[in-house]
Amino acid sequence: MKQPIISGSSRIRRTPYSKRVEEAGVKSYSVYNHMLLPTVFDTLENDYHHLKRAVQVWDVSVERQIEIIGPDATKILQMVTPRDISKMEDDQCYYIPMVDKYGYMINDPVAVKLEKNRYWISIADSDVIYYFKGLAEGMGLNVNIFEPDVNILSIQGPKSKILIEKMFGKEISELKFFRHGKVNFNGKEMIVARSGWSHQMCYEVYADGSEYGQDMWDKFFSIGKDFDVRAGCPNLIERIESGLLSYGNDINGNNTPYEAGLGKFLSSGVSKGCLAYEILQSKMDPQRLIKPIEITGEPIKPITYSLKVSNADGEVVGQISSAAWSPDFKVNVAIGMIDREYWKQKNNLFLNITEDDRRKIFIKDKFWS
Amino acid sequence: MKQPIISGSSRIRRTPYSKRVEEAGVKSYSVYNHMLLPTVFDTLENDYHHLKRAVQVWDVSVERQIEIIGPDATKILQMVTPRDISKMEDDQCYYIPMVDKYGYMINDPVAVKLEKNRYWISIADSDVIYYFKGLAEGMGLNVNIFEPDVNILSIQGPKSKILIEKMFGKEISELKFFRHGKVNFNGKEMIVARSGWSHQMCYEVYADGSEYGQDMWDKFFSIGKDFDVRAGCPNLIERIESGLLSYGNDINGNNTPYEAGLGKFLSSGVSKGCLAYEILQSKMDPQRLIKPIEITGEPIKPITYSLKVSNADGEVVGQISSAAWSPDFKVNVAIGMIDREYWKQKNNLFLNITEDDRRKIFIKDKFWS
Numbered sequence: 001m002k003q004p005i006i007s008g009s010s011r012i013r014r015t016p017y018s019k020r021v022e023e024a025g026v027k028s029y030s031v032y033n034h035m036l037l038p039t040v041f042d043t044l045e046n047d048y049h050h051l052k053r054a055v056q057v058w059d060v061s062v063e064r065q066i067e068i069i070g071p072d073a074t075k076i077l078q079m080v081t082p083r084d085i086s087k088m089e090d091d092q093c094y095y096i097p098m099v100d101k102y103g104y105m106i107n108d109p110v111a112v113k114l115e116k117n118r119y120w121i122s123i124a125d126s127d128v129i130y131y132f133k134g135l136a137e138g139m140g141l142n143v144n145i146f147e148p149d150v151n152i153l154s155i156q157g158p159k160s161k162i163l164i165e166k167m168f169g170k171e172i173s174e175l176k177f178f179r180h181g182k183v184n185f186n187g188k189e190m191i192v193a194r195s196g197w198s199h200q201m202c203y204e205v206y207a208d209g210s211e212y213g214q215d216m217w218d219k220f221f222s223i224g225k226d227f228d229v230r231a232g233c234p235n236l237i238e239r240i241e242s243g244l245l246s247y248g249n250d251i252n253g254n255n256t257p258y259e260a261g262l263g264k265f266l267s268s269g270v271s272k273g274c275l276a277y278e279i280l281q282s283k284m285d286p287q288r289l290i291k292p293i294e295i296t297g298e299p300i301k302p303i304t305y306s307l308k309v310s311n312a313d314g315e316v317v318g319q320i321s322s323a324a325w326s327p328d329f330k331v332n333v334a335i336g337m338i339d340r341e342y343w344k345q346k347n348n349l350f351l352n353i354t355e356d357d358r359r360k361i362f363i364k365d366k367f368w369s
Numbered sequence: 370m371k372q373p374i375i376s377g378s379s380r381i382r383r384t385p386y387s388k389r390v391e392e393a394g395v396k397s398y399s400v401y402n403h404m405l406l407p408t409v410f411d412t413l414e415n416d417y418h419h420l421k422r423a424v425q426v427w428d429v430s431v432e433r434q435i436e437i438i439g440p441d442a443t444k445i446l447q448m449v450t451p452r453d454i455s456k457m458e459d460d461q462c463y464y465i466p467m468v469d470k471y472g473y474m475i476n477d478p479v480a481v482k483l484e485k486n487r488y489w490i491s492i493a494d495s496d497v498i499y500y501f502k503g504l505a506e507g508m509g510l511n512v513n514i515f516e517p518d519v520n521i522l523s524i525q526g527p528k529s530k531i532l533i534e535k536m537f538g539k540e541i542s543e544l545k546f547f548r549h550g551k552v553n554f555n556g557k558e559m560i561v562a563r564s565g566w567s568h569q570m571c572y573e574v575y576a577d578g579s580e581y582g583q584d585m586w587d588k589f590f591s592i593g594k595d596f597d598v599r600a601g602c603p604n605l606i607e608r609i610e611s612g613l614l615s616y617g618n619d620i621n622g623n624n625t626p627y628e629a630g631l632g633k634f635l636s637s638g639v640s641k642g643c644l645a646y647e648i649l650q651s652k653m654d655p656q657r658l659i660k661p662i663e664i665t666g667e668p669i670k671p672i673t674y675s676l677k678v679s680n681a682d683g684e685v686v687g688q689i690s691s692a693a694w695s696p697d698f699k700v701n702v703a704i705g706m707i708d709r710e711y712w713k714q715k716n717n718l719f720l721n722i723t724e725d726d727r728r729k730i731f732i733k734d735k736f737w738s
Contacts, residue, residue, distance in 0.1 A: 136507070
């Protein structure tokens with residue numbers, strides 16, 4: 001079958017960079033937060049090699065921002081996450097599992113603190129702005145919640161540091177991990193954070209105002225010429241190697257943060273201000289957990305759908321949600337959710353990729369990079 | 370440029386019918402409520418002619434259901450809509466503008482009453498389940514809110530009545546508009562409603578359980594052979610002719626129900642149980658309104674993005690959001706939002722489709738069918 005194309009629709013928003021993305025030859029799109037997300041430019045593998053070698057500019061406008069501002073901003077943010085945000089500093093970003101009152105994940109955003117009681121929540125793919133609004137309206141909280149016109153460009157790859165330094169100076173290129181600093185672009189103050197959805201060196205530029213988008217893109221390409229800068233996008237292979245979870249793919253609304261392996265962000269326990277405080281306290285020992293998984297045998301085609309994992313008796317004991325051949329590690333890398341009794345099992349676990357293609361798989365102790 | 374294809378992803382759910390949809394030769398997809406929505410099978414125009422002549426089976430699983438059940442179900446539903454739902458009967462469906470407390474639309478679902486304090490909300494493209502959950506949690510309402518595994522097949526076109534009669538009997542085929550009845554399919558009780566997103570004769574089968582999907586599809590095709598049944602999907606041309614609005618395209622979170630032309634559903638005024646009761650009372654006379662619009666001149670290519678409407682002085686006085694050539698009405702049909710002082714204006718309004726293609730447009734009194 002010919003792969004269906006994606007229909008144009010205002011409902012699926014273009015970004016300030018879409019014109020440039022298309023001029024750069026985007027081959028396929030996904031839709032994320034009602035917006036276009038590029039997924040391949042050259043080939044998945046060529047994009048991957050280039051990302052790990054040079055520098056890429058990613059249109060990740062789909063990381064929509066929810067601005068929460070007002071006297072109750074910190075309170076409402078703490079209500080929806082078990083992670084303690086009380087010590088967050090004004091230039092800090094936190095990856096926060098976001099949960100409903102039953103402790104199930106409804107998003108896994110990065111919260112960016114702009115000042116006291118003012119945050120941007122950089123969201124994964126679900127309209128959780130409605131959850132904040134519903135809570136605020138139901139409880140009569142003193143807070144304003146809206147989507148600002150902010151469209152992130154992510155600068156990715158080993159040469160991103162030098163590109164960011166040329167663009168914004170050393171103060172920005174040397175930011176610490178998950179800290180942000182202020183820059184001036186075309187007369188507008190914006191923030192840049194040392195963050196991004198890869199394990200390469202990376203930055204996120206919070207381009208504040210659609211009207212700055214195309215200029216920003218062009219400037220990165222003009223000063224990045226010497227570093228072989230290219231248009232890129234989150235890369236399936238690289239993010240599996242790095243263990244970066246995709247909400248909606250690897251984890252979803254049926255999972256707790258502990259099942260998602262995010263317990264490490266909750267080392268001080270579940271924050272008392274979280275609506276799911278009591279429930280999550282009883283769920284710290286999950287019965288299933290996100291794991292790095294090696295699929296043996298020949299290189300596989302990318303897997304972006306759910307495949308059951310079975311034990312030697314043919315019983316389903318988990319699933320794989322993302323997998324691909326890793327050219328660098330010369331192995332098929334995968335992310336999956338595995339039942340507790342098999343976490344240490346190195347043998348006798350199987351995956352039927354197709355009816356005729358049965359593979360042995362291994363649960364790994366850690367991700368590849 | 371080659372039209373980008375759509376990437377596979379678990380995050381963008383397939384439906385119980387996707388396999389059949391692809392066997393039927395779907396050419397393009399959209400994404401709606403994190404799920405695949407077919408948009409063209411043959412060509413937009415051929416799909417249109419067939420829809421108005423014969424019968425089609427539409428996979429509209431993307432109309433996800435939100436089940437609201439419990440003592441406070443009617444209360445929470447009334448909180449989010451200005452339409453009075455107190456007189457809704459147990460076999461009735463209501464089209465309800467759904468608003469936040471400021472009176473702005475956050476969805477325009479069909480509410481299906483199943484019994485006292487139990488509803489399915491058949492939603493347009495936004496995750497408003499979070500709004501219900503946020504409100505319920507914030508106010509401590511006694512209600513359970515979740516997404517049931519219901520995947521609508523819509524039977525569409527002039528021959529849909531006879532197909533439904535052959536499938537489910539006369540009691541169902543002769544249902545009144547926006548009423549539903551119970552059927553038994555493969556031993557499972559399900560509901561069928563006389564509703565659907567076209568102005569042709571149509572029905573919606575609320576297939577209750579993914580496991581029934583493929584059988585249901587196959588049975589409709591097997592008994593529909595004599596009526597030239599085909600796979601179809603919501604058709605841009607037909608829905609513009611009929612004035613069926615698309616949330617996210619023609620209307621969005623910046624509009625009130627009155628601007629969307631939905632005042633007709635609020636003839637008894639804004640319901641007092643609605644959170645936006647007071648605000649909406651002050652917004653009954655909108656300053657801009659959804660209008661049917663004729664674009665003069667040669668047949669246009671389909672427009673699925675926003676284009677500004679200007680007056681003779683070049684001032685922007687509105688926008689067109691959906692437009693296409695209508696083979697039946699032999700005119701370019703469009704939906705747009707127009708500023709109040711131009712509602713009666715038949716002349717001197719213009720649209721720049723491209724820099725070189727400037728058209729005169731006319732505001733119409735009503736839609737074409």
